[in-house]
Amino acid sequence: MSQRPADSSTFEELVSRYARLIRSVVRRVAGEQDPAVLDDVEQQVLLSLWKATRDEQVIHHPSSYIYRTAVRETVRMLRRERTRREREGIVAAGSVRRVPDPEEIAESRELGVQVDVALKALSGDRSRAVRAHLAGFSVREIMDMFDWTYNRARNLIARGMADLRRELRAGGIDA
Amino acid sequence: MPELDRLRSAYARIEPEDPAHLSDEQWERLASDGMDPPEKQTVLDHILGCPECSQIYRGVLTLRREAHSFDPGAPRPVEELGRPAPPRRWRMILPGLAAAAAVIVAFLVVRPQSGPGGVTAPDGNRITLRTAGSVAGPELSGPVGRLDGLPDGFAWKPVEGARGYIVELLDGDGNPVWRSTEVTGVRIPWPQEVERSPGRYYWRVLAVPGSGGPPVPSELVAFDITASPR
Structure with a gap:
């Protein structure tokens, strides 16, 4: 059982590519920089992908099956990383950890209430664009999320943010 | 702030x-x-x-x-999913349309008369596990599932328009262990050079279109050998 075509795009290679991609996703999205942690993520994903695919009797669409399994593993790994970082008090690389004082928290929470009210006054797509922008999604991600063109995403964000500021100013908030 | x-x-x-x-x-x-x-x-x-x-x-x-x-x-x-594009981009997407047309042609050539659909335009010269679209490959008869005895070969149903077939066998880790030459029948004996050791295997068949174009793979099927060779 050792004959292996040297130039084969194999099942193994496909799974390995996904494991490396998920490692990269965890690094970029969760901000994880420790190579040991990332190696562990890659190994965990590799193992999980193999277990998931080997338990199947018939894989009707192998690579789309692996893709869905990879999605599941990405979700699991990002949840795991978030939990680990919260437990260990780790902040994203490059950021400065500063504990806000109670007054700041109260002020931010009050502003949040006003922002929430203002967002509800915006039209559907503008509200979605602004919420995505405030949630930290890039224009590219917002395009993917709502299947919008670049121009549409940019216009909705710009006009929506202008609407939001207007609503906040009308409510006496300096924004 | x-x-x-x-x-x-x-x-x-x-x-x-x-x-x-x-x-x-x-x-x-x-x-x-x-x-x-x-x-x-x-x-x-x-x-x-x-x-x-x-x-x-x-x-x-x-x-x-x-x-x-x-x-x-x-x-x-x-x-890539069809957002409206400015007219000048038509020239850029024409190669993509041509590729899609080639896939459709391959589908029409190798398509079985009935049965479930769902494979892609694969790279016919390598073992690839791919899927896409509504094209169907050969329907596999056996071996499949847990086997009581040793498998003596591989069998599948014919595909209309296929010139021949190629069988690919992978071990339980997904490593390719054997690939047949192109055969015209719908049955092939177990390869002599591969020992029938207990364990899990995967296999599939590529249908080679009579008029050229990329082979169309079947679904990937698993089977387990539980008995040891005598």
């Missing part, structure tokens, strides 16, 4: 209206275009108000955007 950061910080403190996170199954369907618009809108509304799900969604979007570059079975990136 810069104004946008201040607004983002305030936004993050808004309590989500729907505190229930997405299930694994919902994440899979969202990432595979398997949600109808109302459900998608509902889950996106949750994601936009939930920092944890926003982070996960950012990862899922990244995975989706990059997976298609090495796995044709992954969904195409959103920008």
Whole structure:
């Protein structure tokens, strides 16, 4: 059982590519920089992908099956990383950890209430664009999320943010 | 604090209206275009108000955007899915349309008269595990599942328009262990050079179109050898 075509795009290679991609996703999205942690993520994903695919009797669409399994593993790994970082008090690389004082928290929470009210006054797509922008999604991600063109995403964000500021100013908030 | 950061910080403190996170199954369907618009809108509304799900969604979007570059079975990136493009871009997408036409031709040539559909335009010279579209490959007869005895070969149903077939066998780890030459029949004996050791195997058949074009693979089927060779 050792004959292996040297130039084969194999099942193994496909799974390995996904494991490396998920490692990269965890690094970029969760901000994880420790190579040991990332190696562990890659190994965990590799193992999980193999277990998931080997338990199947018939894989009707192998690579789309692996893709869905990879999605599941990405979700699991990002949840795991978030939990680990919260437990260990780790902040994203490059950021400065500063504990806000109670007054700041109260002020931010009050502003949040006003922002929430203002967002509800915006039209559907503008509200979605602004919420995505405030949630930290890039224009590219917002395009993917709502299947919008670049121009549409940019216009909705710009006009929506202008609407939001207007609503906040009308409510006496300096924004 | 810069104004946008201040607004983002305030936004993050808004309590989500729907505190229930997405299930694994919902994440899979969202990432595979398997949600109808109302459900998608509902889950996106949750994601936009939930920092944890926003982070996960950012990862899922990244995975989706990059997976298609090495796995044709992954969904195409959103920008390739038919957003309206300026007229001058027609020249750029013509090669893509030509490739799609080639796939359709291959589908028409190798398509069986009935049976489930669902394979892609593969690289016919290498073992690839791919999928896409509505083209069907050969339907495999056996071996499949847990075997009481030793398999004596591989059998499948004929595909109309196929010139021949190629069988690929993989071990339980997905490593290719054997590939047949092109044969014209629908049955082939177990290769002498491969020992029938207990364990899991995968196999599939590629149908080679009579008029050329890439071979069309069957689904990948697993079987388990439990007996030892005498």
